[in-house]
Amino acid sequence: GQNIDQPTEMTATEGAIVQINCTYQTSGFNGLFWYQQHAGEAPTFLSYNVLDGLEEKGRFSSFLSRSKGYSYLLLKELQMKDSASYLCAVRPTGANNLFFGTGTRLTVIP
Amino acid sequence: DVKVTQSSRYLVKRTGEKVFLECVQDMDHENMFWYRQDPGLGLRLIYFSYDVKMKEKGDIPEGYSVSREKKERFSLILESASTNQTSMYLCASSKGGSGNTQYFGPGTRLTVL
Numbered sequence: 422g423q424n425i426d427q428p429t430e431m432t433a434t435e436g437a438i439v440q441i442n443c444t445y446q447t448s449g450f451n452g453l454f455w456y457q458q459h460a461g462e463a464p465t466f467l468s469y470n471v472l473d474g475l476e477e478k479g480r481f482s483s484f485l486s487r488s489k490g491y492s493y494l495l496l497k498e499l500q501m502k503d504s505a506s507y508l509c510a511v512r513p514t515g516a517n518n519l520f521f522g523t524g525t526r527l528t529v530i531p
Numbered sequence: 532d533v534k535v536t537q538s539s540r541y542l543v544k545r546t547g548e549k550v551f552l553e554c555v556q557d558m559d560h561e562n563m564f565w566y567r568q569d570p571g572l573g574l575r576l577i578y579f580s581y582d583v584k585m586k587e588k589g590d591i592p593e594g595y596s597v598s599r600e601k602k603e604r605f606s607l608i609l610e611s612a613s614t615n616q617t618s619m620y621l622c623a624s625s626k627g628g629s630g631n632t633q634y635f636g637p638g639t640r641l642t643v644l
Binding site: 517 | 574587589628632
């Protein structure tokens with residue numbers, strides 16, 4: 422089976438840094454995705470990791486450790502518009518589909 | 532830019548009705564997916580298709596069927612809608628093969644009364 426865990430809710434202050442963690446147990450591993458979803462809207466792609474290490478893309482970075490079944494999404498210089506749900510998703514080996522965590526709702530406060 | 536469109540943003544149907552949800556993508560993607568999203572449960576895969584006329588069951592296919600007659604279009608069918616199918620339905624598409632990003636449509640919020 423597949424199991425993906427992430428915190429349900431987080432709150433952070435505008436201008437700060439926040440780290441959203443994701444742990445997973447899946448039948449094989451072929452990549453981990455992070456999506457952002459604003460309330461009432463579709464998820465939009467943020468990042469993809471398939472090898473260990475940190476991928477940086479502007480204010481957002483994503484880290485993967487395959488041996489630990491662990492990833493995090495790092496958001497720097499938080500802005501009010503970053504208030505959204507952040508979804509962690511894993512692709513098992515040989516699959517085209519993704520398994521999603523339940524998402525972390527981030528609230529950015531002034 | 533990839534564009535995935537869904538036929539309706541909001542839909543209200545009655546128990547027992549047959550419901551069609553349509554999804555169209557304009558990027559010649561091989562793979563298409565239907566998910567439902569419920570509070571506390573996240574996105575769950577209903578069905579996906581990796582080619583025209585091909586389909587695979589996801590995690591929760593019961594009560595649903597799909598149709599893919601053309602590459603750009605993937606339909607989700609609720610043969611006899613029930614109240615527990617009230618949900619947000621999201622369609623996604625991706626290029627063929629592994630490691631490719633899924634792009635999502637805006638979603639259809641279906642209410643079954």
